[in-house]
Amino acid sequence: MTYKTKIKLSEYHKEIEIEYVEHQFSPTDNTGLNIYDQYKISILLSDGLMVVTDDSVIRTETGDFLIFRPDEQHFGRILGAEEHRFLNIFIPTDYFEKFYLNTDKIQSMLTHINEPNCIRCHTETKEQLYQKLTPVVNLLKESDCNDTIEFYIKILDIILLLEDMYSNNTGRIIKSNIPDCVSKTLNYISNNFYKKISLKTLAEYSFCSITYLSKMFKDNMGCTVYEYLTDYRINYSKKLLKEGKSVTEVCYECGFGDCSHFIRVFKEITGMTPHCYKKTG
Template identity: 25%
Template sequence: MNHLKKGEFYGQTNQTIHLDGLTLTDTVYTQPKVDWHYHEHAYFTFILEGNVIEGNKKEVYHCPAGTLLFHHWQDAHYNIKPEGFTRGFHVEIEKSWVDGLFLKADNIQGNMNLSDPALKLLMYKIFTETKIQDPTSPLSIQGLLLDVLSQMAEGRQSLLHKNPSWVATINEILNDQFADNLTLGFLSETLSIHPVHLSRDFSKYFHCTFGEYIRKLKVQKSLSLLSDKRKQLTDIAFECGFADQSHFIRCFKQINGMNPSAYRKILFG
């Protein structure tokens, strides 16, 4: 089985950034199939464009643009790339970096397909910082990555404490139907929970309001769609459930600190 060293990925690497204990790469996948292999360090894979299939000993993931995966140290997996252009962003984390910050590595074990929109939005910000590359970018990248790892650890602790079953159900509903005009009444009836309790307890488990969470889902979806050069901003706004393009731009800028056109320029260089 192939063992890939730091900074090594199958394909054409466009950019590599080395920080203290971190390696960030922007790679175009060129091989239709990559057999079983593992990497020296734990790392995130964030699909920026196209799609890829990844399998490990437990699961197979179909990964379109916007997919965020985490791979623990030396976990074996394989990849299949369908036809078309596929590009991935990777953040490798050396164990010394984790230990130096007194983080608990056992909180982030295993291969994971991360669906939390907050984590994906943080990863988009990390990617953006690699393209800005001003003197504050290294500090910003490390701070954003710490936020990602901290939220992952909190999510794992929540699973260990067994959240109520409705938490997973409502998360599935919101992720599937965020572009629809959902109402508190509909959600309350679907989950058989009183609207007052649902509204109050949602913030407890999701750490934000209904509106904030749905906006994150919409913006997260728009970021993946912006990788398709054929799509106009008006089309993306409609597909993501925004009332119009101006609302889309305003919400996007509020969350990402830039407008969609500026992000698209960063994405395509």
């Protein structure tokens, strides 16, 4: 079940979207690669999720929060058969530029340049975060929060607490713990997905054999290198289509090299052709 609402502070501000998700996943499921045109903050309210970003894999736990820029593709791999719960906050990239007050620290957290995506709270801070999250989740589930200044203040209060943990190091920054060849492969794909990429190229870049790389990637990511690369390209192609680029332009900019192949793969993954997807835009 997903509960959503949007908040618009004034005619000069874009909307912030709040999304609370409760969903029963099966082991080895994944959430699909995601990329947005906004900042995304995800606060995890359950265990059993492994988060994959452009060049790292993070084993998360309850109370962790993650930050994603618009350029960061990511997905969650499910590790256990249980209900998974998380709260997402989507913030337009220029949102805090409209404030006269100093919001530099919030911007620094949202952009997190050269910093990991995941912050792990200390026990005391985690309890404080839960206290602020509980009424927000309840209001979302009751559909009783649209267009209220009280709800906006609660969301801003959560963002400020997260910013405080981030900037004052009251939360521990969690780095990835995966085989080097997997990390190198993720990094190579994120920087070169528009080129022709072979397993041989990736194995040479990672200083290992094709067999070893294929096994390590599948064991850690839950999918093959080819499946990940294809999903990455298709997900990025959605972004370019929404920006108004032609199907032919998108095909070559995403590394497919052949339009008929691109259209066929796009439809297999999304259920519609690139032309139809662009019209929904």
